[in-house]
Amino acid sequence: MGPIQIQSFCTPDEIQRYRFDPQFTIHAQYKSIYTKQETLVQHAESTLANVVLALTEDRQIVGFGVFSHPDEDDRWAELEPGIMMEIKAIEVSRRFRSCKIAGDLLRLMLSHPTVEQMIAYMVGYSWTWDLDGSGLTVHQYRNMLIHLFSPHQFFELQTNEANICLKPENLFMARVGSHVSSQIRQDFKLLRFGITI
């Protein structure tokens, strides 16, 4: 398959110069998180966002990660602006799975200059997981995600956010930066349970 280059903080211009692996598409029982290259470009245009790409020698995107602000109407946007950052996407083309690319994508997404001042989080909705392509059960896939994120100081946390609570196998994990104040940590805890004081 040849060497894979992982590149962080990709600019919109750079992304447009690459080719998007056609495997990022609608499969029989799975739809890729992003099926259009333009979506990555749009994310890269956002301030502070970190779009990380896995590229083949012939400049094809075979993996991507997007680390960006929560959407405005998300519960997680209610904390001070800039504090919460979401791992919005992490996906590797089916034919490059099991090459340990996802771990590198995650590591570079978090190589953000202000990562210790922020709360990075991920939401795992089980209905978005590629069970068909991975051959895993829902429970195994969930454990795989925990295994992927835990080495990067992400912890599984409880929340009553309605979409996450829809299924017990859904997952919410967060990494609280070492410079996040105790007040913000407390606010985050209350926010997780929908309590505003």
Added chain:
Amino acid sequence: MRYPKECVLKDCREVVIRPLEPGDRVLLDAFHTQIPESNRWLMNYNVMDATVMDNWFASVEKGNIACILSLYDNCVVGQASLYMRNFGATSHVGRFRITVLPEFREKRLGTWLLLDLTQTAMDHGLEILRADLAGDIENDAIGALKKFDFFKYAELEKSIKDYSGNHHDLVIMIKHLHKRWSDF
């Protein structure tokens, strides 16, 4: 590490959820004494009997029971127990019961215990979760289970007696733990 889990209740009190540990006997006994007798009656075994609890702890050790506790101020305020048969025709079914102290009810603590218990059941590879509840008396619990995809599998009319000797329906609630999504 999955545990301990922090949960904030509706009234802003913070509880911790974690599995039962071998040294929790005193805490659990204290919890049981605070449960109203009419509720203890529905637990199907006499938690006030030391021999019964010796056997119960032995079953936990053997892996036939998985128990999760919720603690507030280092006191047990809620308990979820999953009963498993590790052999035979019903080894894929887990029965469970959740008990919460009266002052911690209607604050979503039962829901947190249920979510955790469901994940524990999945960890054990179970395929069906089953709860036997008393109609009328435990309607709140029945309603809460329905919100988590449990359905009424059977209702045995007037087949259980409450602490005062009144008959109630036995409601069997079931949830299937799916390993994969359907093709729909």
